[in-house]
Amino acid sequence: MSEPLLKVEQLCKSFGGVVATDNLDFDVMPGEIHAVIGPNGAGKTTFVAQIAGMLKSDSGSITFDGNDIAGKTAPERSHMGLARSFQITSVFKNFTALENVALSIQAHAGHSFKFWKRASGDKTLIEPAQKILDDVGLGDKALNLAGNLAHGQQRQLEIAMALATSPKMLLLDEPTAGMGTEESEIMRKFLNDLKGDYSMLLIEHDMDTVFSLADRVTVLVYGRGIATGTPKEIRNNAEVRSAYLGEDE
Amino acid sequence: MLSKLKLSILIGSFLILAALPMVAESEMIDEPFYIDLMARVMIFSIAAMSLDFILGYGAMISFGHALYLGLGTYAVGIMAHYELTNGWMQLLVCISGTAFIAFILGLISLRTSGIYFIMITFALAQMFYFLGISLEAFGGDDGLPIDTRSEFFSFFDLNETWNMYYLILGTLVVAALVLWKIINSRFGMVVRGSHSNDARMQAIGFPTFKYRLAAFVIAGVVCGLAGFLLGNLTEFLTPEYMHWFRSGELMIMVMVGGMGTLFGPLFGAFAYLMMEDFLANFTEYWQFYFGPILILLVLFAKQGLWGMLPGKEDISDE
Numbered sequence: 001m002s003e004p005l006l007k008v009e010q011l012c013k014s015f016g017g018v019v020a021t022d023n024l025d026f027d028v029m030p031g032e033i034h035a036v037i038g039p040n041g042a043g044k045t046t047f048v049a050q051i052a053g054m055l056k057s058d059s060g061s062i063t064f065d066g067n068d069i070a071g072k073t074a075p076e077r078s079h080m081g082l083a084r085s086f087q088i089t090s091v092f093k094n095f096t097a098l099e100n101v102a103l104s105i106q107a108h109a110g111h112s113f114k115f116w117k118r119a120s121g122d123k124t125l126i127e128p129a130q131k132i133l134d135d136v137g138l139g140d141k142a143l144n145l146a147g148n149l150a151h152g153q154q155r156q157l158e159i160a161m162a163l164a165t166s167p168k169m170l171l172l173d174e175p176t177a178g179m180g181t182e183e184s185e186i187m188r189k190f191l192n193d194l195k196g197d198y199s200m201l202l203i204e205h206d207m208d209t210v211f212s213l214a215d216r217v218t219v220l221v222y223g224r225g226i227a228t229g230t231p232k233e234i235r236n237n238a239e240v241r242s243a244y245l246g247e248d249e
Numbered sequence: 250m251l252s253k254l255k256l257s258i259l260i261g262s263f264l265i266l267a268a269l270p271m272v273a274e275s276e277m278i279d280e281p282f283y284i285d286l287m288a289r290v291m292i293f294s295i296a297a298m299s300l301d302f303i304l305g306y307g308a309m310i311s312f313g314h315a316l317y318l319g320l321g322t323y324a325v326g327i328m329a330h331y332e333l334t335n336g337w338m339q340l341l342v343c344i345s346g347t348a349f350i351a352f353i354l355g356l357i358s359l360r361t362s363g364i365y366f367i368m369i370t371f372a373l374a375q376m377f378y379f380l381g382i383s384l385e386a387f388g389g390d391d392g393l394p395i396d397t398r399s400e401f402f403s404f405f406d407l408n409e410t411w412n413m414y415y416l417i418l419g420t421l422v423v424a425a426l427v428l429w430k431i432i433n434s435r436f437g438m439v440v441r442g443s444h445s446n447d448a449r450m451q452a453i454g455f456p457t458f459k460y461r462l463a464a465f466v467i468a469g470v471v472c473g474l475a476g477f478l479l480g481n482l483t484e485f486l487t488p489e490y491m492h493w494f495r496s497g498e499l500m501i502m503v504m505v506g507g508m509g510t511l512f513g514p515l516f517g518a519f520a521y522l523m524m525e526d527f528l529a530n531f532t533e534y535w536q537f538y539f540g541p542i543l544i545l546l547v548l549f550a551k552q553g554l555w556g557m558l559p560g561k562e563d564i565s566d567e
Contacts, residue, residue, distance in 0.1 A: 114435040
């Protein structure tokens with residue numbers, strides 16, 4: 001049994017009196033997709049923000065790739081190989097799709113105190129960016145402004161930007177949020193293609209996506225992990241059904 | 250990229266500016282006063298452009314940017330007061346001084362954003378204004394005449410109107426070109442990206458703070474250079490240039506010209522100072538008439554005069 005790529009132990013975070021993350025233990029094995037589900041307000045996005053370094057944890061440890069990253073900033077974690085996507089689409093709308101991805105590559109191509117050469121004519125940024133866009137199927141949209149892309153394409157671009165940082169692990173915060181059935185299906189297929197190449201922490205509301213992609217599922221309720229197991233185990237877990245799945249069915 | 254039309258207008262404007270002294274002093278026109286007026290316009294163009302660099306592209310809404318204008322005049326004035334009139338030395342002090350102060354103030358103010366950033370830049374600039382008032386050695390709030398203009402070369406005497414004018418024009422052209430290159434460089438992409446979505450920039454691996462701080466310092470230094478020229482042109486040092494009212498004027502110039510369009514503020518400064526000059530001929534209360542014009546511009550031309558021209562500028566989004 002190999003070591004987990006991401007290991008979270010006894011993680012806590014509260015906002016005033018509200019406990020958002022409550023002594024949470026969690027891990028992701030190399031190559032695994034570990035999904036986190038839970039009702040609204042369960043603390044899923046807070047959890048992602050803590051791992052990505054946007055929120056400081058109150059206590060607990062986060063180990064990534066053998067290093068304790070609790071004290072690292074978000075950019076430092078990005079450079080260690082953690083890439084996140086956002087629940088609310090946050091591509092740079094007035095940049096082209098190509099410029100969006102090129103910016104991700106630039107972030108990992110040394111410092112950016114380069115004041116003279118035109119960035120959008122820089123082959124060392126543009127060529128790999130175009131290749132990633134081709135890979136995710138947005139190649140022909142490269143020169144469109146990101147804000148003009150369809151919602152589903154923006155979400156794909158968002159993940160392309162994460163991929164451009166050459167990550168070891170993806171933190172995906174509801175990649176199918178706001179999508180119709182058809183778009184969700186495309187995203188599901190897209191993520192399935194990435195499966196195996198990247199470890200993923202997948203936050204998701206869409207049960208079809210979770211149960212078809214995830215190797216393991218953790219159910220979060222009020223910041224607590226109430227159950228972890230294979231999709232099948234979770235589906236049959238009585239506590240989970242009453243706490244969460246039951247509401248839907 | 251600039252559209253062909255905008256590029257032609259820009260180059261055309263620079264050519265007109267280059268020809269202006271000859272025309273103004275020709276026998277037909279004989280209004281040398283225009284040389285002085287346009288020299289002033291160009292100085293404020295540089296200052297407004299430097300503000301737009303952080304305000305329009307970096308979403309750093311500095312309400313104390315005129316501070317650097319004042320610091321530039323103080324650099325010239327104080328050194329001239331002690332008979333240190335070597336232009337190169339003055340320039341060195343001006344650049345390093347404004348860079349240092351912008352660095353310290355940026356370190357403090359960039360920890361905040363939004364309304365807090367506006368207020369803290371305002372407060373810090375006002376501190377310097379009151380410091381200037383209290384410096385009796387340099388005239389306090391009365392200011393101090395600058396007896397000698399900066400001395401660069403023996404063959405380039407700044408007391409000659411034309412030399413002064415072309416030094417200002419040259420600085421304007423170089424500043425515009427350099428800032429334009431910076432905006433489109435890797436560095437510029439980081440600043441514009443963090444305007445658009447700072448959290449996202451950090452998530453893809455940019456420690457944005459140091460880039461924003463560097464942009465803040467660059468803007469301060471360029472504005473300091475405008476102050477350097479202003480001190481030489483007006484031959485007067487006064488804390489009044491650091492007052493928040495001046496910072497507000499710079500913001501208006503940026504808005505009139507077009508936020509996030511680097512060259513717009515050049516025309517914003519022109520329009521504002523001309524309007525002031527023109528309306529002031531009719532009434533002491535010229536701002537009463539200027540107000541509605543500004544409101545109309547803000548309501549109907551979000552990207553100001555420059556934005557009214559066809560050809561979309563690739564500016565950072567909201």
